[in-house]
Amino acid sequence: MRSGIILAGGRSTRFGGGEKSLKEVGGMPMICRVKGSLDNVVDEIIVSVRDEKQRDLVFPYLREITPFVYDELHDIGPLAGVNACLKAAKGEYVVVVACDMPFISPEVVDYLFKAAEGHDAAVPVRENGFIEPLHAVYRREAMIQAVDEAIRRGRRRIAAPLDYLKDVVYVPVEKLREIDPDLKTFVNVNRAEDMPAE
Numbered sequence: 641m642r643s644g645i646i647l648a649g650g651r652s653t654r655f656g657g658g659e660k661s662l663k664e665v666g667g668m669p670m671i672c673r674v675k676g677s678l679d680n681v682v683d684e685i686i687v688s689v690r691d692e693k694q695r696d697l698v699f700p701y702l703r704e705i706t707p708f709v710y711d712e713l714h715d716i717g718p719l720a721g722v723n724a725c726l727k728a729a730k731g732e733y734v735v736v737v738a739c740d741m742p743f744i745s746p747e748v749v750d751y752l753f754k755a756a757e758g759h760d761a762a763v764p765v766r767e768n769g770f771i772e773p774l775h776a777v778y779r780r781e782a783m784i785q786a787v788d789e790a791i792r793r794g795r796r797r798i799a800a801p802l803d804y805l806k807d808v809v810y811v812p813v814e815k816l817r818e819i820d821p822d823l824k825t826f827v828n829v830n831r832a833e834d835m836p837a838e
């Protein structure tokens with residue numbers, strides 16, 4: 641079984657003004673686009689929000705996306721969402737993505753699931769060594785322990801748990817061009833000016 645975790649508990653401080661995940665790209669809120677991209681590649685989707693208040697305020701019309709999972713730890717950033725959702729998920733493998741990646745490719749996600757099979761994770765890596773831990777597949781049980789360890793050591797960077805996984809497959813991003821030639825799957829909207837025209 642495969643699970644999909646969509647992280648949406650951020651405060652969108654760089655974007656400024658309003659809930660970033662609900663900003664529309666191509667006439668659809670980004671988070672709905674992300675969900676649509678995962679629908680056919682995973683067996684369940686979990687949306688990670690900070691707390692019930694955030695869900696009620698900003699996702700009133702996304703209630704069909706269940707379950708929502710709330711952070712158990714606060715003010716530590718995305719790792720809090722990963723931590724809570726991994727425990728709620730049922731899949732042996734999970735894909736973790738951000739809500740602000742409007743062009744996620746289902747084919748790339750499927751490729752990463754297959755690459756992770758029998759390993760602890762499949763994480764895209766760029767030629768310059770930059771990795772994409774928020775567009776990656778993890779073996780859930782191994783990642784639960786790795787995230788716990790990172791948090792216990794006070795390490796909050798989203799890449800920190802990788803140091804505690806034994807067997808990570810790094811997938812060259814260039815290899816993924818065979819599936820997604822323009823690598824739009826990694827487009828990440830952090831600021832208002834990052835919003836695609838499409």
Ligand SMILES: Nc1nc2c(ncn2[C@@H]2O[C@H](COP(=O)(O)OP(=O)(O)OP(=O)(O)O)[C@@H](O)[C@H]2O)c(=O)[nH]1
Pocket residue numbers: 647648649650651652653654655688689690711715716717718719720721722737738739740774830
């Ligand atoms: N559940 C949860 N998700 C978070 C948290 N912080 C960030 N995220 C999510 O993690 C992903 C990456 O977040 P960032 O880019 O670091 O933060 P952001 O809120 O999107 O934007 P900034 O506030 O401008 O940094 C996004 O999908 C966020 O919604 C958190 O504290 N809890």
